Amino acid sequence: MAVEAKHLALHHSDGEENLREQLMFDPKPRKEMNAMVMEAMQTADLKYWTVVAILAGLVATCLLGAWGYMIVVGMGVAGINRPVFWGLFISNFVFWIGISHAGTFVSAILRVFKAEFRRPFTRAAELMTTFGLAAGATYPLIHLGRVWTFYYMIPAPNQRGLWPNFHSPLEWDLVAITTYLLGSTMYLFLPLIPDLAMARDNSTGWRYQLYRFLALGWRGTETEWRHLTTAIKIFAWTIIPVMFSVHTIVSWDFAVSMTPGWHSTIFGPFFIAGAVFSGVSAVAMVLFIIRISMVNMDYFIRAEHFDGLGKLVLIFSFVWAYFYFNEFMVEWYGGEAAHHNVMDFITKGPNAWLWYVMLICNIVIPWLTLWSGKVRRTPWMMFVIGVVINIGMYIERVVIVPITLSRGRFPFDWGEYTPRVEILISIGSLSLFLLLYALASRVIPLIPVWEVQEGQEAHSLKKIGKTEVPSVIDVE
Amino acid sequence: MEESHGKWGMVIDLDRCNGCQACVTACSLENNIPATGYDNASYGRGMHWMRIIRTWEGEYPDIKANFQPVMCQQCGRAPCEPVCPVFATQHSQAEEINLQVYNRCIGTRYCANNCPYTARVFNWFDWEHPEPMNYYLNPDVTVRGRGVMEKCTFCVQRIRRGEETAKAQGRGVQDGEVQPACAQVCPTNAIVFGDFSDPESRVSQLASTQRSARLEESLGTQPRVVYLQSLL
Amino acid sequence: MSESAHETAAHLALFDEVDHAADAIVRLREIGIYERDLEVISGLPFSHKILGRPEKRTYVPLVGVFGALVGFATGAAFNFGTPLLYPMRVGGQALLPIPPGLLIMFEATMLGLLVFSFVGVLIENGFPFFRRKEYHPDIANGKIAIVFHCLPHQESLAYAAMRQLGAEKVSRAETIVL
Numbered sequence: 001m002a003v004e005a006k007h008l009a010l011h012h013s014d015g016e017e018n019l020r021e022q023l024m025f026d027p028k029p030r031k032e033m034n035a036m037v038m039e040a041m042q043t044a045d046l047k048y049w050t051v052v053a054i055l056a057g058l059v060a061t062c063l064l065g066a067w068g069y070m071i072v073v074g075m076g077v078a079g080i081n082r083p084v085f086w087g088l089f090i091s092n093f094v095f096w097i098g099i100s101h102a103g104t105f106v107s108a109i110l111r112v113f114k115a116e117f118r119r120p121f122t123r124a125a126e127l128m129t130t131f132g133l134a135a136g137a138t139y140p141l142i143h144l145g146r147v148w149t150f151y152y153m154i155p156a157p158n159q160r161g162l163w164p165n166f167h168s169p170l171e172w173d174l175v176a177i178t179t180y181l182l183g184s185t186m187y188l189f190l191p192l193i194p195d196l197a198m199a200r201d202n203s204t205g206w207r208y209q210l211y212r213f214l215a216l217g218w219r220g221t222e223t224e225w226r227h228l229t230t231a232i233k234i235f236a237w238t239i240i241p242v243m244f245s246v247h248t249i250v251s252w253d254f255a256v257s258m259t260p261g262w263h264s265t266i267f268g269p270f271f272i273a274g275a276v277f278s279g280v281s282a283v284a285m286v287l288f289i290i291r292i293s294m295v296n297m298d299y300f301i302r303a304e305h306f307d308g309l310g311k312l313v314l315i316f317s318f319v320w321a322y323f324y325f326n327e328f329m330v331e332w333y334g335g336e337a338a339h340h341n342v343m344d345f346i347t348k349g350p351n352a353w354l355w356y357v358m359l360i361c362n363i364v365i366p367w368l369t370l371w372s373g374k375v376r377r378t379p380w381m382m383f384v385i386g387v388v389i390n391i392g393m394y395i396e397r398v399v400i401v402p403i404t405l406s407r408g409r410f411p412f413d414w415g416e417y418t419p420r421v422e423i424l425i426s427i428g429s430l431s432l433f434l435l436l437y438a439l440a441s442r443v444i445p446l447i448p449v450w451e452v453q454e455g456q457e458a459h460s461l462k463k464i465g466k467t468e469v470p471s472v473i474d475v476e
Numbered sequence: 477m478e479e480s481h482g483k484w485g486m487v488i489d490l491d492r493c494n495g496c497q498a499c500v501t502a503c504s505l506e507n508n509i510p511a512t513g514y515d516n517a518s519y520g521r522g523m524h525w526m527r528i529i530r531t532w533e534g535e536y537p538d539i540k541a542n543f544q545p546v547m548c549q550q551c552g553r554a555p556c557e558p559v560c561p562v563f564a565t566q567h568s569q570a571e572e573i574n575l576q577v578y579n580r581c582i583g584t585r586y587c588a589n590n591c592p593y594t595a596r597v598f599n600w601f602d603w604e605h606p607e608p609m610n611y612y613l614n615p616d617v618t619v620r621g622r623g624v625m626e627k628c629t630f631c632v633q634r635i636r637r638g639e640e641t642a643k644a645q646g647r648g649v650q651d652g653e654v655q656p657a658c659a660q661v662c663p664t665n666a667i668v669f670g671d672f673s674d675p676e677s678r679v680s681q682l683a684s685t686q687r688s689a690r691l692e693e694s695l696g697t698q699p700r701v702v703y704l705q706s707l708l
Numbered sequence: 709m710s711e712s713a714h715e716t717a718a719h720l721a722l723f724d725e726v727d728h729a730a731d732a733i734v735r736l737r738e739i740g741i742y743e744r745d746l747e748v749i750s751g752l753p754f755s756h757k758i759l760g761r762p763e764k765r766t767y768v769p770l771v772g773v774f775g776a777l778v779g780f781a782t783g784a785a786f787n788f789g790t791p792l793l794y795p796m797r798v799g800g801q802a803l804l805p806i807p808p809g810l811l812i813m814f815e816a817t818m819l820g821l822l823v824f825s826f827v828g829v830l831i832e833n834g835f836p837f838f839r840r841k842e843y844h845p846d847i848a849n850g851k852i853a854i855v856f857h858c859l860p861h862q863e864s865l866a867y868a869a870m871r872q873l874g875a876e877k878v879s880r881a882e883t884i885v886l
Binding site: 149152164226 | 516555583622
Binding site for chain 1: 751798816
């Protein structure tokens with residue numbers, strides 16, 4: 001019997017060179033890693049500031065400007081109408097909430113399962129959660145007809161003598177997104193505290209003052225670590241069901257309604273699969289940008305990480321396709337005319353090309369490329385595939401919201417939808433996400449150095465028979 | 477299936493309806509509904525609370541037009557109600573109809589998406605009532621601003637007036653005393669309004685004929701509008 | 709009754725290797741320094757077993773569970789209490805529906821658990837803390853520090869032991885403004 005012990009992330013188990021390809025087997029002293037992360041944060045060239053300025057301009061004009069114009073003039077400047085009461089605003093909402101699932105998925109689930117390749121990029125993914133939620137949570141506001149009365153939804157005692165309606169999926173949304181936003185922000189902050197203390201001890205000037213304030217007086221005593229790691233465990237376990245509930249509730253915005261094409265019991269898991277699918281591929285995109293635009297990041301972010309993410313993306317492409325086929329099959333087989341009208345419009349109507357592009361982006365391209373280890377280990381290819389998948393997933397939300405709504409139960413009331421100011425606002429919120437991320441990348445240590453070092457300490461070579469194989473010990 | 481026992485309801489005889497649109501016009505005047513113009517209306521932004529669904533049957537020259545006035549069906553189990561996060565649309569216990577509270581509406585438009593009858597309309601802009609139409613505004617009905625949802629109310633202002641008049645005179649509301657604008661103007665008397673809880677009322681009598689049917693009854697929404705199907 | 713060393717000034721020994729630090733703890737104990745007068749400060753979360761120390765007690769999970777109860781009660785009050793204040797019937801549904809109630813209570817429970825766990829970490833650690841405390845900036849750069857309190861007669865013994873085990877520095881602990 002041949003016993004083959006092989007490390008999960010390792011491609012070829014022989015040879016010193018190959019071993020050094022892995023971050024965990026290419027350790028550097030902590031001091032050096034700290035210096036690298038600090039340098040990456042403090043390097044901001046003209047190109048960086050130009051990008052920031054452009055993004056800030058786009059946020060000011062496309063998001064704030066166009067939204068302000070819409071508030072003053074009325075919702076009519078958007079393309080929504082009767083019967084398409086929800087348009088790209090809701091598509092964007094679902095898209096950004098989906099993106100925000102990346103951080104939790106990568107960070108919490110991989111942490112719970114102790115998947116070692118997560119270590120260098122948990123923080124980059126958690127930041128995506130927070131900023132994806134920031135971009136997504138603006139949409140329920142943007143889409144309100146009377147945004148100045150949004151506080152009617154907040155369950156607080158008021159002079160109107162009324163509480164919000166807890167029967168409403170939109171109220172569940174409010175509660176769930178608040179929970180997720182607060183939870184994921186705290187979950188971002190907790191593992192960050194030791195790194196903030198590190199930044200405090202390695203910086204001067206305004207940065208010192210900032211990190212000193214944010215580090216809250218962290219020293220790293222046994223008790224402090226004990227409380228912190230306990231809380232991180234609680235958070236990792238708790239945030240997973242919260243994440244699942246958030247996107248399930250988002251899917252219930254559609255699924256609990258009577259609208260043909262929406263009323264489907266599979267929407268919950270289908271939306272979660274789609275969210276993780278687009279979110280994880282977006283993590284690969286962000287890692288690629290971080291790697292090429294920030295100094296020292298090619299040490300921390302390596303081919304193995306793109307490899308691991310690529311496998312996840314491929315799996316979720318399978319899952320997504322499976323759920324989508326499920327939903328499609330049942331509706332196709334069932335004879336209800338209202339559902340068939342919607343399906344015919346999606347697959348044969350004037351916008352049917354969107355549907356085919358979606359299938360190509362979400363199924364054909366990932367399935368044809370991601371099986372190859374070479375593709376998965378090439379960062380720019382993963383970036384391109386990430387872009388393609390996110391286009392596909394965006395189209396999926398467009399198909400689900402405005403295109404489905406175009407075909408109601410009464411043919412007399414069928415309608416068409418053309419986005420107008422929605423396009424500007426969509427560009428604006430994409431810019432908001434990128435701007436927040438760009439600014440944070442120069443203020444927040446993007447690499448959880450202590451987690452990387454912990455991983456490097458835990459990895460060693462173990463002699464089995466005639467060879468040494470990489471092994472990982474559980475230090476916790 | 478649980479049958480809801482309500483009060484006010486409507487019977488529309490499709491054999492009598494000739495698609496003249498008088499009800500749509502009367503409804504607009506009674507309820508301060510603005511005209512939005514050709515471009516807006518054709519983009520799905522007309523504000524009419526009721527519409528006449530016109531369908532063609534057969535091929536030219538052997539062709540026939542069918543007309544069906546559709547407005548809010550005042551469902552007993554209304555899908556629009558539970559989805560509103562702020563109770564802007566909810567069930568009136570007294571009249572057993574769906575109310576839309578404009579001041580409370582924040583404009584999520586979820587109710588409209590969940591309405592199987594596409595009965596709801598949204599104020600995309602602050603519509604104007606150009607002269608001389610502003611002199612025709614009904615003082616009994618709120619003029620809606622931008623960003624709120626609205627729909628047929630069964631002319632609830634007329635129901636309340638009828639009930640109060642009857643109460644002041646110390647009697648019950650008589651059959652046919654309360655008439656929404658659409659029923660009042662219908663030249664062929666296709667629209668009949670009345671009290672379903674009174675088995676002797678005209679609506680109850682008409683609704684008990686074999687021609688009676690409700691729109692999308694299988695959805696379980698329990699509509700309060702009964703259609704008498706066309707036999708012609 | 710044992711003498712307390714806790715009132716005396718603190719000493720700080722800085723190590724490169726966790727193995728040496730763990731050995732040093734054993735030696736300090738042999739010298740007669742109590743467990744409670746010892747503290748290890750590190751840039752990595754070494755488990756108590758690695759350091760050979762008793763496990764620190766943490767009430768964070770307990771605080772979290774308490775928060776979950778608070779959240780559950782809040783969610784229940786939202787769903788089964790507030791509708792009674794102003795009853796409104798919608799869509800033929802029950803006034804106090806159970807399935808949406810489960811959702812609200814679930815989210816509120818989770819939010820309570822998360823917020824209280826977070827606040828629990830802050831309170832248990834005494835954060836924020838911006839005054840002086842024994843620390844060395846090199847700890848964040850990979851060094852391991854042992855901070856100990858000892859009686860005057862133990863001092864020289866302890867210092868010698870620390871140096872012998874490879875402490876790169878052992879001295880009166882400097883306090884640093886955090």
